[in-house]
Amino acid sequence: MKEKLEKVAEALRKNNFDVHIVASGDEARKLALSLIPEGASVGLGGSVTVQQVGLLDALRNGKYRLFDQYEAGISREENIRRRKQGLTADFFVTGTNAVTEDGELVNIDGFGNRVAALAFGPSKVILLVGRNKLVKNIEAGFKRIYDVVAPKNAKRFGVNPPCVKDGKCSNCNHPQRICNIYSVIARQVEKGRITVILIDSDLGF
Numbered sequence: 001m002k003e004k005l006e007k008v009a010e011a012l013r014k015n016n017f018d019v020h021i022v023a024s025g026d027e028a029r030k031l032a033l034s035l036i037p038e039g040a041s042v043g044l045g046g047s048v049t050v051q052q053v054g055l056l057d058a059l060r061n062g063k064y065r066l067f068d069q070y071e072a073g074i075s076r077e078e079n080i081r082r083r084k085q086g087l088t089a090d091f092f093v094t095g096t097n098a099v100t101e102d103g104e105l106v107n108i109d110g111f112g113n114r115v116a117a118l119a120f121g122p123s124k125v126i127l128l129v130g131r132n133k134l135v136k137n138i139e140a141g142f143k144r145i146y147d148v149v150a151p152k153n154a155k156r157f158g159v160n161p162p163c164v165k166d167g168k169c170s171n172c173n174h175p176q177r178i179c180n181i182y183s184v185i186a187r188q189v190e191k192g193r194i195t196v197i198l199i200d201s202d203l204g205f
């Protein structure tokens with residue numbers, strides 16, 4: 001796996017991403033925090049990995065201006081306002097749904113704020129990526145999203161599109177469909193704008 005991670009890291013670097021490989025979620029959290037200066041504004045994109053490694057809690061408890069749309073009890077209007085604020089934050093912290101062997105990032109989003117922030121806006125983006133997110137190519141990335149990511153996320157959000165029951169995508173038109181915005185980031189013009197922290201551990205989904 002180490003060799004595979006190194007190869008993907010090399011491919012990502014060729015596409016102008018900064019890349020670090022770490023052994024564990026703890027290391028990933030510490031590294032991410034070392035990249036964000038106190039006082040910085042920080043936006044969030046939905047990511048189980050960011051929660052699992054304790055980075056969300058660390059950001060909540062740290063000296064940052066955090067735009068936290070996941071805070072319990074806030075109104076829908078406030079939730080949307082914080083998502084928008086995240087698009088122009090100094091930093092944006094999230095995960096990605098898949099990384100290809102050619103160093104591309106594949107994502108699907110519900111609202112679109114996460115893929116929008118990945119594409120343009122925040123000056124720096126930090127992605128936490130478990131080794132289970134590595135895929136052969138873009139097609140495999142989308143297959144992973146439809147077969148694995150979307151049904152699990154739908155369950156997590158407490159919604160019930162057909163893939164929750166069927167375990168596969170039917171390109172539904174369900175009112176609670178969670179796959180609405182598609183994105184492939186093949187390369188960055190601005191070298192180092194996106195930092196990818198590859199973690200030699202299975203995290204998120």
Ligand code: SF4
Pocket residue numbers: 145146150151154161162163164168169170171172173174176177178179
């Ligand atoms: S399009 Fe619908 S069925 Fe397919 S993965 Fe998304 S939510 Fe599930």
